[in-house]
Amino acid sequence: MRTRPSILLGRDESDGRFSFRYLTSRPPVKILAGFSIFYLLLIQYYSHANYRDPTSYFFDPTHAYERMYSADRIREADAFIRSAELLTSGPTPSQQPPVMCIGVATVTRRGEQYVRRTIGSLLDGLTHEERHSIYLDILIGHTNRSTHPISGEKWVGTLPNKVLTYEETDFSRIKEWEAGGWYRNKTIFDYTYLLNDCYATGAKYIAMLEDDTLAVEGWYPRALEALRNVEAKMARRIGKKWVFMRLFYAEDLFGWNSENWPTYLFWSFVTWAITSGSLIFARNRSRSLQNFLSNESMLAISGLCIPALVALFFASGRNSIWPLAPGVHEMNKNGCCSQGYIYPREIVAPLLERTDLVTDWLVDMMVEKISDQEGWIRWARAPALLQHIGTTSSKGYGFDNTAGHLWNFGFELYQKSHLGRSHQ
Template identity: 35%
Template sequence: MRLMRWRSSFCHNCPSTFSRGQIKFLVSYLVIYMFAILYCRWHFYRDPGSFFFDPEEGYRPLYSLKRVEQARSFIRLASNGSIPAPVPHLGDSDDGHDDAEAADVEKTMCIGMATVKRPFRQYVDVSLGSLLADLTPDERANVSVNLLFAHTDPKIHPFFKAPWVPVVVDNVLTYENVGYKLPSVRRLERERRTEEKRLFDYRFLLKSCYELTDAQWIAILDDDVLAQEGWYGRTMQALGKIQSQKKNGNSGRDWLYLRLFYTENFMGWNKEDWRGYLFWSLVAVSVPALGGLFLRRKIPSLQNTLSNPLLAAVSLVCVPAAIILYFLAGRISVQPMRYGVHPTDQFTCCPQGLVFPREIVPRLIHGLGQTVPQTRAVDSAIEEWADGEGLERWALVPSAVQHIGRETYRKETGDPREKFELGGANGLWNFRFELHERGTRG
């Protein structure tokens, strides 16, 4: 009885049905909602975390195909002798046993890359071509490229004697020409301990860049990546920004790497954050209801406009529908990362392209060799060690390199990616990379 008296005094003249104006409002909302769905279908098809994701269009290599041709043109010029070769080349002597005294000096960045013979297509030529094709003479002089033919018998690699290799690579590395004992590596090959060997090669490349150059930055990239035009300038700018933040005292922690590649497949709505999603959803539902009740009580003339049926429809139907569409649209569509550098200590994947500051490399080499299981995947080992050391990690947004290899990954029958020359490597694909020429700065 008391509740009835309270309701009566609180909303004495509230109608129990919708008025014509309220019906028009709800119909207008429905029309706008339908247009919002169409907008999501037209614009969010490249978000793998979106309900509106279209695999065929999402994996379409809008920029990569053109960039591959530019890289191949550069390699053809190198093969024809139209590009001067850098010096020195470790392992170019007649006996194949140059020592490390020919270290490159005054370098800004050392790029380490291990390449293996793939079952079908090789990508290392495209990878190196895309990295070097657009560098200015000064930028090229500041970069040292160390290429490891990661076989105990490097001659089995189809590009080991390719004419372009000594033209584009500063140091051609094999296990033998740097004095590594081959029996242990042969055992890894023979027993097909792939992850352990990849970890071994990763440490090998870190050590080669650290010992053969004085480069401030050491980048380790896979041999199936594609660098976008201007990648070097963007990377150096990002590294400078991180260093500036450190000098200004914005963060007291050491940092491990700048990530040049990431995939949006792991950047959707994280189940670990469900409490936050639920809280803000409840806030969104409550605000119009409580706000309407407050205004109706303060302004009696709004009693008919803000009736109970309307507030119920807005709070229990309209707002939840908008929340559902928000989540269906996908996180990177509605909450895209801004252009620049971002901390990425969680929910990142894959070691296709990482740039390390020189001072952290000795610790990382030791950590990968001593503090993590040797059977772990490289990226898992790095992330586990970084978590244990409390190191920050950063990512360059959008990605500066794309992952284009796929032969080493399982193919799926009927996968739309198979329609394109570049197949997205079974999901390890940066969708925003393909919009490079559209000038999207997110």
């Protein structure tokens, strides 16, 4: 009579082969199977949680640029501009000197003119005292102002404290720049011309904003609070100067920078070594773990699981792992762009002395280079108080793609409170 071969622990004793039951009972297989399920769940989570992080592998540009808070704020800004059409006189003169002069230079863009929303969002929600402390200075950047679509609109005569013109400048040179398409030279001139005009008001702070930005409701008191924090930090840095505080920054530059790869590699190795060493120590101290954490199991954990988790850590995105905490942060690098700077009064004159209208550069490049040369500190307020809403560039067609993706994703997380001031 033929006997049926017995199977012990999944091993077929008749030929020494391993059965499926034996294979799945092995600790390394259990570890890898459980880890695979856990890893897939993590990937699923990050694909939903980090799709708006431009530094993440899971970034989804088809949905990340959705206007959430800014859509509501645009409606409020539009409503404010419409209501300004009913005003019969200009603003009450600002206090002398004003706390802040806001300079906005605007030029005609192809299609939509964003400057209306910029001005509307800056002024909407201000208290009477706040508006009284602000001097709003607008430059319509054309030698023939009537070429700008807003030139005949009523709010231009009722909302700004001043509409700056080119009458007291080198008019012929500006016309030459316009005719020749020398937008970089003219942009630098417009910026410094308006900055100097704001400086002449005696304002303590000078905010220079681009004409395609959108301000969060309640931006002004938040900015003043942030400026006080900057000044408190600078008081402890004897002999140092600061040049501006950013109201906008592009988060896609805050990723894992290639120049720091030795640091990332070092800490990845430290993480691997500490985790592996801790497991080996625990195995040696516990008899119950000795069978489970066999050499094969340790090879699976140290050779596959830990490296895979480290890789997922970096893939999830630096902004998601280490977001900027609310407050002010030193940002001397990777702080693009010049959508909104607030300068302290004492730095404006030294800055203007160092500007150059001939060099072929952009405003942010100019200010950054001067700041690097002088050792001036740059600060940023987090979360950002401005959003960039322009999709057509004032510089021409070649910059439209960049303009459409110049975005602060954190700005969209603001929520409108029932008290009428946005909060986060």
